[in-house]
Amino acid sequence: MKNILTYISLIFIFSCTSTKQKEKLIGNWYSNSDDNYGFFEFQFYKDSLFIYDKLGKSSALWKVNKDKIHLTGINGFTNKKKLTYSYNLNKSNELLNLKLLGDTIIQLPELRKAKNAFDFLKKAIDLEIELPKSKEQLKSLSQPKRLNFNIYAGFKNKKLVVKTDSASDLKNLEKDVIKFKNDTRNELKKFLRFNLIADKKITQSQIDSIKNRLKETSIKIIFRTYKNSQIDYNDNTRWYGKNE
Structure with a gap:
């Protein structure tokens, strides 16, 4: 009887352990x-x-x-x-x-x-970003993604931070852009663009300042990402927005 109870107890323990593992x-x-x-x-x-x-x-x-x-x-x-x-x-x-x-x-x-694809992006870049909504028709940022130089503008500890996929600020933006262009085939370089993913609470003067910084480089196309009632980026991060 004692052996049976021990066996049942072990099964119960393993079952609880497995359940806890699954919950994680x-x-x-x-x-x-x-x-x-x-x-x-x-x-x-x-x-x-x-x-x-x-x-x-x-x-x-x-x-x-x-x-x-x-x-x-x-x-x-x-x-x-x-x-x-x-x-x-x-x-x-x-x-x-x-x-x-x-x-x-x-x-x-x-x-x-x-929680979703956009939440994953925010965690990956370690910034809080709430995209602005637009009532205008948004166009898809065409593929391939390797033509996009992403610029993230959001908040960390209530402070505005502007960063890229490879740098925590824009101090060496020109060098980063040169490297980005050197890694791109010549026939595709004219299609390179900045993809500005910026929080809706950033003021217009701050946005203008960021854009002016981007325009100092050899990439002249600036695409800003927006959302609307149909596009929320919960399922994926196929970007929509407009050239600015």
């Missing part, structure tokens, strides 16, 4: 790597997982056991019926590292937990 993973996880993966998202629900990447959407059932995530019932861009990932969370449970296990171990880019 449930939610949306994003990565926007510059390598072959690009932008992708893992959506963990109680029993199902949806993965969105440049190939499209795939789905699976999932279970967690210690440091492994086991996928079954896979429906997507693989002919495998089962997959296993090893995973590791940081102390705050906000960053997720995954390795796809098999004949070759594949390390995925680090994923960050966020």
Whole structure:
């Protein structure tokens, strides 16, 4: 009888541990790597997982056991019926590292937990940004994204911060632009543009000052990102706005 009770207790403990592990993973996880993966998202629900990447959407059932995530019932861009990932969370449970296990171990880019795609961007750049709404018709910032030199203007600790993907300020903007242009094929250089992602609370004089700083460089096209009632960037960050 004692052995049976011990066995039941162990099952209960392992079940509770597994449930706690799953609760930490449930939610949306994003990565926007510059390598072959690009932008992708893992959506963990109680029993199902949806993965969105440049190939499209795939789905699976999932279970967690210690440091492994086991996928079954896979429906997507693989002919495998089962997959296993090893995973590791940081102390705050906000960053997720995954390795796809098999004949070759594949390390995925680090994923960050966020409410939606735009929330992921704000966490990645460490700024608070609330985009302005526009009643005018917005145009899509055409692809490819590698032609966009992103400028982020938002707030950190209530202070205005203007930064880029590679720098925490605009002090060396000219050098950064030269490097950006040197990494671009000659026939595409005329299409390079700044993509200004700026908070709605920034004053017009501050916006003008930022634009004047950008105009000091050899990139002359400034595109500013807006949102409207149909475009909110919750699902993706395909930018819409207008040239300014």
